[in-house]
Amino acid sequence: MTTEELKSTLLELFPAAIPEEGGEWLxxxxxxxxxxxxxxxxxxxxxxxxxxxxxxxxxxxxxHLTMVYHFTSTRYRHxxxxxxxxxFTSPEVATLSDIWQTANFHEREVYEMFGVNxxxxxxxxxxxxxxxxxxxxxxxxxxxxxxNMIRL
Amino acid sequence: MWSFSxxxxxxxxxxxxxxNPTWTMVAEMVIVGICVISLFAVLGLVLVLMERKxxxxxxxxxxxxxxxPKGILQSFADTLKLLVKEGMTPDGSDxxxxxxxxxxxxIVAMLLMAPIAFAKDFHxxxxxxxxxxxxAVSSISVISILMAGWASNNKYSLMGAMRSGAQIVSYELxxxxxxxxxxxxxxxxxxxxIIQSQVDGWWIFKGHLPVLISFVIFIIxxxxxxxxxxxDLAEAESELTAGFHTEYSGMKFALFFLAEYVNVFIVxxxxxxLFLGGWMPFHIGNWTDFNHVMxxxxxxxxxxxxxxFLIFLIMWFRWTFPRLxxxxxxxxxxxxxxxxxxxxxxxxxxxxxxGWHF
Amino acid sequence: MVEEIGTxxxxxxxxxxxxxxxxxxxxxxxxxxxxxxxxxxxxPHLGYIHRSIEKMCESLSYxxxxxxxxxxxxxxxxxxxxxxxxxVEKGLQIEVPAxxxxxxxxxxxxxxIASHELWWGAMxxxxxxxxxxxxxxxxxxxxxxxxxxxxxxxxxxxxxVPGGVMLDIHPNFRQxxxxxxxxxxxxxxxYEEMVTGNIIFQNRMKGVGLLSAEDAISFxxxxxxARGSGVSxxxxxxYPYDGYEQLAFDEVLxxxxxxxxxxxxxxxxxxxxxxxxxxxxxxxxxxxFQAKTKAVLKLPKGEFYQRVxxxxxxxxxxxxxxxxxxxxxxxxxxxxFSNLSALDHMARGSKLGDLVxxxxxxxxxxxxxxx
Numbered sequence: 001m002t003t004e005e006l007k008s009t010l011l012e013l014f015p016a017a018i019p020e021e022g023g024e025w026l027x028x029x030x031x032x033x034x035x036x037x038x039x040x041x042x043x044x045x046x047x048x049x050x051x052x053x054x055x056x057x058x059x060x061x062x063x064h065l066t067m068v069y070h071f072t073s074t075r076y077r078h079x080x081x082x083x084x085x086x087x088f089t090s091p092e093v094a095t096l097s098d099i100w101q102t103a104n105f106h107e108r109e110v111y112e113m114f115g116v117n118x119x120x121x122x123x124x125x126x127x128x129x130x131x132x133x134x135x136x137x138x139x140x141x142x143x144x145x146x147x148n149m150i151r152l
Numbered sequence: 153m154w155s156f157s158x159x160x161x162x163x164x165x166x167x168x169x170x171x172n173p174t175w176t177m178v179a180e181m182v183i184v185g186i187c188v189i190s191l192f193a194v195l196g197l198v199l200v201l202m203e204r205k206x207x208x209x210x211x212x213x214x215x216x217x218x219x220x221p222k223g224i225l226q227s228f229a230d231t232l233k234l235l236v237k238e239g240m241t242p243d244g245s246d247x248x249x250x251x252x253x254x255x256x257x258x259i260v261a262m263l264l265m266a267p268i269a270f271a272k273d274f275h276x277x278x279x280x281x282x283x284x285x286x287x288a289v290s291s292i293s294v295i296s297i298l299m300a301g302w303a304s305n306n307k308y309s310l311m312g313a314m315r316s317g318a319q320i321v322s323y324e325l326x327x328x329x330x331x332x333x334x335x336x337x338x339x340x341x342x343x344x345x346i347i348q349s350q351v352d353g354w355w356i357f358k359g360h361l362p363v364l365i366s367f368v369i370f371i372i373x374x375x376x377x378x379x380x381x382x383x384d385l386a387e388a389e390s391e392l393t394a395g396f397h398t399e400y401s402g403m404k405f406a407l408f409f410l411a412e413y414v415n416v417f418i419v420x421x422x423x424x425x426l427f428l429g430g431w432m433p434f435h436i437g438n439w440t441d442f443n444h445v446m447x448x449x450x451x452x453x454x455x456x457x458x459x460x461f462l463i464f465l466i467m468w469f470r471w472t473f474p475r476l477x478x479x480x481x482x483x484x485x486x487x488x489x490x491x492x493x494x495x496x497x498x499x500x501x502x503x504x505x506x507g508w509h510f
Numbered sequence: 511m512v513e514e515i516g517t518x519x520x521x522x523x524x525x526x527x528x529x530x531x532x533x534x535x536x537x538x539x540x541x542x543x544x545x546x547x548x549x550x551x552x553x554p555h556l557g558y559i560h561r562s563i564e565k566m567c568e569s570l571s572y573x574x575x576x577x578x579x580x581x582x583x584x585x586x587x588x589x590x591x592x593x594x595x596x597x598v599e600k601g602l603q604i605e606v607p608a609x610x611x612x613x614x615x616x617x618x619x620x621x622x623i624a625s626h627e628l629w630w631g632a633m634x635x636x637x638x639x640x641x642x643x644x645x646x647x648x649x650x651x652x653x654x655x656x657x658x659x660x661x662x663x664x665x666x667x668x669x670x671v672p673g674g675v676m677l678d679i680h681p682n683f684r685q686x687x688x689x690x691x692x693x694x695x696x697x698x699x700x701y702e703e704m705v706t707g708n709i710i711f712q713n714r715m716k717g718v719g720l721l722s723a724e725d726a727i728s729f730x731x732x733x734x735x736a737r738g739s740g741v742s743x744x745x746x747x748x749y750p751y752d753g754y755e756q757l758a759f760d761e762v763l764x765x766x767x768x769x770x771x772x773x774x775x776x777x778x779x780x781x782x783x784x785x786x787x788x789x790x791x792x793x794x795x796x797x798x799f800q801a802k803t804k805a806v807l808k809l810p811k812g813e814f815y816q817r818v819x820x821x822x823x824x825x826x827x828x829x830x831x832x833x834x835x836x837x838x839x840x841x842x843x844x845x846x847f848s849n850l851s852a853l854d855h856m857a858r859g860s861k862l863g864d865l866v867x868x869x870x871x872x873x874x875x876x877x878x879x880x881x
Contacts, residue, residue, distance in 0.1 A: 025815070059838075101728045389532050390533040
């Protein structure tokens with residue numbers, strides 16, 4: 001499917017989603033409480049078939065956080081970027097690990113690095129950081145560690 | 153001709169010339185003890201070096217070549233290192249069993265030396281149940297491994313010991329059955345009688361296919377019994393770090409190491425005795441000139457040559473094959489080797505009764 | 511964290527494989543719940559070699575950050591660098607000279623062979639056969655020598671820069687690659703004889719660590735791990751970069767989904783890499799090896815994503831730029847991280863001895879997982 005067709009299909013399915021262009025791939029902005037439903041549709045809709053969540057990360061914009069999901073379809077080979085804007089004080093979003101199992105590890109990584117709370121995640125614990133790092137989120141721009149961090 | 157039996161007879165006569173029979177016996181026992189211990193040390197050094205050289209040869213590298221000419225002193229250096237290392241005993245371990253296990257391993261290996269005939273008329277103990285004695289005593293070695301694994305208070309050690317227990321107990325059956333084929337054929341448990349029965353040809357040549365089968369089974373079973381690859385599940389360093397000797401260090405580890413190599417030597421010596429004629433030279437039927445030349449080679453050389461050939465074979469396995477999994481290991485024994493050995497021993501019995509061998 | 515010493519309430523044994531363990535090839539820590547010899551659960555604990563490369567990159571310029579990426583998947587450092595260079599080039603719209611493109615692909619494929627050879631030896635060692643390791647290193651050393659001559663390094667190459675490659679190839683390069691191909695072709699049958707055809711090895715690998723195609727996609731597996739399950743996912747085919755689309759090579763697929771299938775994929779990929787090298791080695795175009803670029807690179811505001819196929823799977827570079835000289839945020843999508851997440855699913859119910867067969871064929875490189 002070309003980007004244009006993908007865009008029209010997506011807008012038909014999710015009128016609330018705000019498409020964004022300019023990047024390499026089509027991107028849509030989604031509200032946090034709608035994410036799980038939309039993701040499930042993306043996965044299950046035969047015309048879309050986004051079965052492969054190949055990248056998932058978070059960006060700290062100092063005023064807010066943005067979750068970025070990169071989807072691709074192993075059948076149609078089209079790509080989609082889904083962005084979810086989260087507020088900075090209590091970032092919360094539904095887990096996608098029940099739809100794509102790879103989200104399990106990636107969400108644990110985002111949880112410890114950015115402090116995003118994934119609702120209904122089966123096993124939301126520290127994955128990379130050692131014990132005692134709960135609540136300290138090293139990938140945030142505001143994180144300071146005067147001992148271990150070297151400013152380049 | 154130069155031979156071990158002449159030397160031992162001369163020593164015996166010399167001792168008898170100035171000692172009464174009781175003291176002669178005591179003196180001879182001391183001499184034998186010293187000989188066994190030094191043989192142990194030499195075997196350990198030689199076999200470790202041989203293993204390293206063989207593995208280097210198989211793995212297209214040079215192996216040890218720095219200490220001494222061609223690296224032959226490498227084993228001495230390693231032994232020295234192990235001797236001066238601290239032998240640690242972990243806190244949670246059963247201290248008595250932990251320290252006793254390596255000693256038991258080495259004691260078993262020493263006991264097994266007794267009935268082996270190293271050359272013509274040269275053995276420590278002419279035991280009329282030699283084969284039975286070897287099978288019985290070698291079973292004790294599993295206890296030392298279980299002891300080490302349990303006393304270490306380490307989960308890797310425990311798992312290694314359990315694997316080893318299951319493995320050695322299973323493979324003893326087929327090892328025993330394949331030894332029995334030779335016992336059936338020559339009708340004696342005495343190792344010297346077995347060697348004498350091969351004066352006109354080794355059993356592996358005389359015994360047709362059944363003996364060949366039992367020889368192959370014997371080699372597989374003893375490789376498993378000595379815990380060497382591809383049956384080294386008790387150590388399996390990629391799964392259990394080092395298995396039952398994970399917690400051992402220094403000389404206690406070295407004793408396990410030594411016991412392993414000496415056990416390899418002993419099982420190969422038994423194999424050579426049973427199947428390849430022990431110290432018997434290689435004879436071919438009526439080629440009297442050829443046989444005459446063969447007789448000139450000292451009997452001890454024949455024995456050690458055959459033994460080291462089998463040792464090389466076992467080393468070759470180790471550096472070629474990947475390791476089996478525990479269920480595959482037990483399947484191999486209980487589903488294949490044991491039934492084959494049982495049928496095989498029936499065949500051999502039939503063969504012995506009907507005299508269908510040379 | 512679970513209670514790591516002792517047993518669970520069900521009487522299962524919990525053992526720690528790692529962080530220092532011969533089977534994990536690095537500092538991976540697996541907490542394994544065992545019932546006898548049967549695995550009930552595998553729980554990876556990561557981070558023993560986490561250097562926070564993503565955070566580090568936020569204060570490095572677009573020329574500098576590529577050097578750090580060599581330290582992630584150190585066995586595919588060329589391909590990591592390649593992905594980062596491509597991503598920066600995509601942002602700046604730099605046209606890379608043809609010569610540089612060919613050199614890059616040659617280096618990528620040599621790296622892939624070197625990586626697969628190390629994997630082959632290490633995997634056989636996990637299964638208890640030591641000798642293949644030395645046989646694999648005999649050929650791998652040749653590649654390292656080629657790399658050393660041209661790039662000046664044997665492991666962390668740092669050879670690819672935005673706009674091309676750092677230096678032109680060494681005059682001996684072509685001849686030595688030819689020598690390598692000859693050596694490799696004369697020796698590759700040993701691999702088959704020594705390991706592939708071995709009955710013990712086949713019994714250890716077949717039917718072990720089954721991963722269905724659906725699960726492979728769901729777990730985000732890529733590279734030989736997914737292709738062993740029949741998932742066609744070669745980035746070089748679907749999202750070709752630097753001229754892969756003009757080359758004749760096959761995507762290797764196996765459908766069994768077990769360890770043996772993953773093994774066979776990698777072995778057959780060796781031949782495909784040789785095929786690519788043979789097509790290019792005599793056709794390196796003349797010209798510049800590096801495009802003219804500004805001294806200080808500034809990516810325009812926006813997001814850039816580039817994926818490349820490393821020896822382990824799909825490696826993704828995601829750069830978020832605010833228009834400055836350093837990236838605002840960089841995310842590295844490492845193949846090992848996703849492949850590892852499938853380990854628990856694969857290992858449940860198998861024997862402890864099977865775990866090494868699975869980890870061996872997942873080809874885990876720990877710095878790549880931890881980043």
